[in-house]
Amino acid sequence: MRTWFKIALRNLKKNRRRSLITLLAIALGFASVCLFGGFTQYMYDANQEAAIYGRALGHLTVFKQGFLEQGQLDPARYLLTTEEIESIRGICTANPQVVMVTPQLQISGLVSNGKISTIFIAHGLVPSSIDAFMNGMKLFKFLEFEGRKLEDDSPYGVAVAKGLAKLLGLKVGSNAVVLSTTVDGQTNALDMEVFQLLNVDTEFLNNKVMRVPLAFAQQLYDTRGADRMVVLLDRTENTEPVFKQLRTAMQELGLGVEIKTWKQLSQWYQKVRDMFDLIFLFLFVIVFVIVVMSVVNTMSMAVLERTREIGTLRALGLKRRGVLLMFGIESSFLGVFGCGVGLLLTFMVRAWVNFAQPTWTPPGISASVPLKIILLPSYMVSSGIALVALCVLASLLPALRGSRQNIVDALGHV
Amino acid sequence: MRARNGENLLIEMDEVTKIYTLGQTRVEALKGISLKIGYGEFVAVWGPSGSGKTTLLNLIGMIDQPTSGRLCFGGREITSLTDNQQSDLRNQAIGFIFQGFNLIPVLSALENVMLPLQIRGEKLARALPAAQKRLAQVGLGDFIQQRPDKLSGGQRQRVAIARALVTEPSLVIADEPTANLDTTTAMKIVDLMRELNRGENTTFIFSTHDQRLLAQVDRLIDLQDGLIRGEEYRR
Ligand SMILES: Nc1ncnc2c1ncn2[C@@H]1O[C@H](COP(=O)(O)OP(=O)(O)O)[C@@H](O)[C@H]1O
Ligand SMILES: [Mg+2]
Numbered sequence: 001m002r003t004w005f006k007i008a009l010r011n012l013k014k015n016r017r018r019s020l021i022t023l024l025a026i027a028l029g030f031a032s033v034c035l036f037g038g039f040t041q042y043m044y045d046a047n048q049e050a051a052i053y054g055r056a057l058g059h060l061t062v063f064k065q066g067f068l069e070q071g072q073l074d075p076a077r078y079l080l081t082t083e084e085i086e087s088i089r090g091i092c093t094a095n096p097q098v099v100m101v102t103p104q105l106q107i108s109g110l111v112s113n114g115k116i117s118t119i120f121i122a123h124g125l126v127p128s129s130i131d132a133f134m135n136g137m138k139l140f141k142f143l144e145f146e147g148r149k150l151e152d153d154s155p156y157g158v159a160v161a162k163g164l165a166k167l168l169g170l171k172v173g174s175n176a177v178v179l180s181t182t183v184d185g186q187t188n189a190l191d192m193e194v195f196q197l198l199n200v201d202t203e204f205l206n207n208k209v210m211r212v213p214l215a216f217a218q219q220l221y222d223t224r225g226a227d228r229m230v231v232l233l234d235r236t237e238n239t240e241p242v243f244k245q246l247r248t249a250m251q252e253l254g255l256g257v258e259i260k261t262w263k264q265l266s267q268w269y270q271k272v273r274d275m276f277d278l279i280f281l282f283l284f285v286i287v288f289v290i291v292v293m294s295v296v297n298t299m300s301m302a303v304l305e306r307t308r309e310i311g312t313l314r315a316l317g318l319k320r321r322g323v324l325l326m327f328g329i330e331s332s333f334l335g336v337f338g339c340g341v342g343l344l345l346t347f348m349v350r351a352w353v354n355f356a357q358p359t360w361t362p363p364g365i366s367a368s369v370p371l372k373i374i375l376l377p378s379y380m381v382s383s384g385i386a387l388v389a390l391c392v393l394a395s396l397l398p399a400l401r402g403s404r405q406n407i408v409d410a411l412g413h414v
Numbered sequence: 415m416r417a418r419n420g421e422n423l424l425i426e427m428d429e430v431t432k433i434y435t436l437g438q439t440r441v442e443a444l445k446g447i448s449l450k451i452g453y454g455e456f457v458a459v460w461g462p463s464g465s466g467k468t469t470l471l472n473l474i475g476m477i478d479q480p481t482s483g484r485l486c487f488g489g490r491e492i493t494s495l496t497d498n499q500q501s502d503l504r505n506q507a508i509g510f511i512f513q514g515f516n517l518i519p520v521l522s523a524l525e526n527v528m529l530p531l532q533i534r535g536e537k538l539a540r541a542l543p544a545a546q547k548r549l550a551q552v553g554l555g556d557f558i559q560q561r562p563d564k565l566s567g568g569q570r571q572r573v574a575i576a577r578a579l580v581t582e583p584s585l586v587i588a589d590e591p592t593a594n595l596d597t598t599t600a601m602k603i604v605d606l607m608r609e610l611n612r613g614e615n616t617t618f619i620f621s622t623h624d625q626r627l628l629a630q631v632d633r634l635i636d637l638q639d640g641l642i643r644g645e646e647y648r649r
Binding site for chain 1: 472475477478497498501502504505506510512514516518519520521525528529530532533534538577
């Protein structure tokens with residue numbers, strides 16, 4: 001075996017320039033797969049974080065059975081009562097992985113500055129729970145509002161999207177009125193004060209969205225209930241097991257509720273993932289083609305140049321598969337060294353990213369955030385193995401031709 | 415001579431032909447060769463260029479297949495063997511010496527000589543002393559670390575001879591081994607082959623078109639136009 005390694009290495013060294021070009025192609029391919037993979041991982045992680053923490057979806061959400069299908073049409077019927085809220089809270093807080101359980105209520109209606117009015121939708125949440133969510137933001141960390149924080153003690157202080165505020169001519173400190181119908185069908189109006197101007201990136205939402213204290217939402221709808229209980233866990237990896245535990249516990253109590261994970265609720269996250277998976281596939285196909293083409297080219301030249309050598313080795317008793325092995329080893333060396341250089345390139349780029357800290361404005365985010373590359377060792381190892389295997393497979397094409405030729409013809413080759 | 419008694423034969427050829435077809439043209443390189451060679455013989459195949467020497471040696475060496483006829487090596491019919499079986503048999507029983515030396519350029523003299531042993535999977539601990547011994551035997555004990563391109567033609571052919579002998583084969587085939595060498599070196603190479611033939615009873619078959627090299631041989635096969643025109647036993 002050592003002899004074949006020696007032959008492979010020395011031949012690669014002998015054709016230094018050719019080997020180097022192939023090696024570089026493999027290195028660039030590997031580095032781009034690693035770096036793009038690292039960027040994709042960053043996008044996954046950041047969007048996961050944005051869903052769970054940024055949009056306060058939490059890891060798990062408990063609804064009344066049927067809310068997701070019919071809740072929009074008949075909100076009153078699908079609200080969780082205070083008793084249900086307490087039972088859910090009891091079950092959840094008993095689980096050691098649960099960090100926070102908090103009720104939320106989404107409302108809609110009209111908002112008016114006295115002269116003009118427009119529709120709004122608002123997320124009603126407990127102001128003191130907001131920090132727990134925002135503290136989870138590590139990758140897309142930015143100040144998402146101007147003004148002051150919402151407070152448990154100031155139920156009329158609300159946050160308004162900048163687009164909506166502009167529409168109504170509202171500033172921090174301005175007052176306005178919201179109108180809606182209560183769960184009993186009565187018209188209700190409440191005064192509000194603008195505490196915050198929110199950065200909302202989606203055009204469609206920018207002139208509609210508000211964030212209000214839960215008490216405000218409850219008062220407008222004239223209820224003490226909530227439409228969901230949001231559960232925050234210590235670690236995102238625990239989502240699935242805790243999901244199953246809580247679901248069983250709630251079924252046993254016969255609560256008539258359903259529980260969803262953040263993944264089930266966040267279509268955005270899934271869409272980002274699908275898109276990046278597609279881009280990644282595209283990149284991988286390009287890398288695949290480049291690597292296969294350069295390895296096939298290099299090994300074809302090697303087989304051609306060493307035709308007489310193949311004939312000699314066959315005459316000395318080397319079997320056909322021995323010829324395949326010889327070129328397979330040579331090409332796997334190209335793969336291994338290529339990946340090695342690619343790894344170096346990857347780390348160099350990441351070091352630069354960590355040092356220069358470039359910022360960018362990702363889609364769905366209204367501020368620029370530092371770009372990161374999250375390298376997963378398992379991912380890099382499997383890409384490296386795949387690439388080396390690809391090199392070996394690509395070498396088989398020319399090597400098969402070399403191994404099958406007539407020995408006498410090979411020996412007579414000049 | 416055992417060969418003449420027809421027993422214990424190394425090679426037995428019976429009406430062997432070889433026809434090359436190149437598109438429309440057919441070349442009858444061998445037109446029906448019957449031949450017996452015994453263990454330990456030192457045989458020269460002699461004839462002008464194009465007479466079929468290389469073709470004959472290729473068939474005996476199992477690196478080419480006859481078009482018709484029977485060819486036995488050590489009592490085994492070789493045309494019925496698979497490619498892998500023939501490869502194994504070549505590795506175990508046959509050593510090759512080529513006109514162009516055919517050393518592996520990236521390997522040192524020592525590594526070249528060890529190659530046939532490593533093809534069969536021999537451990538370094540056994541291949542190394544065997545190769546060193548053979549290189550010393552051909553007078554290249556001081557050149558074992560040299561790459562082929564640092565050696566003279568005569569030295570290269572000595573390395574090739576050491577490589578052919580390292581597996582202790584029953585047969586060594588040498589197709590015009592001296593054609594690329596000057597006369598003095600050529601004589602020395604033939605002397606060396608003769609010495610090894612006598613010392614270890616290894617069968618040698620070599621081809622040449624140079625009459626000056628024939629002084630040493632036991633047996634001369636005179637090939638002409640794909641047929642054996644005559645045979646001569648010298649001793
Ligand atoms: N691969 C081949 N294809 C076609 N014809 C060949 C081939 N090899 C040899 N020949 C022909 O067969 C004949 C015998 O050739 P060869 O065995 O090489 O003779 P020698 O070695 O005595 O010079 C020649 O006429 C040669 O042209
Ligand atoms: Mg010839």
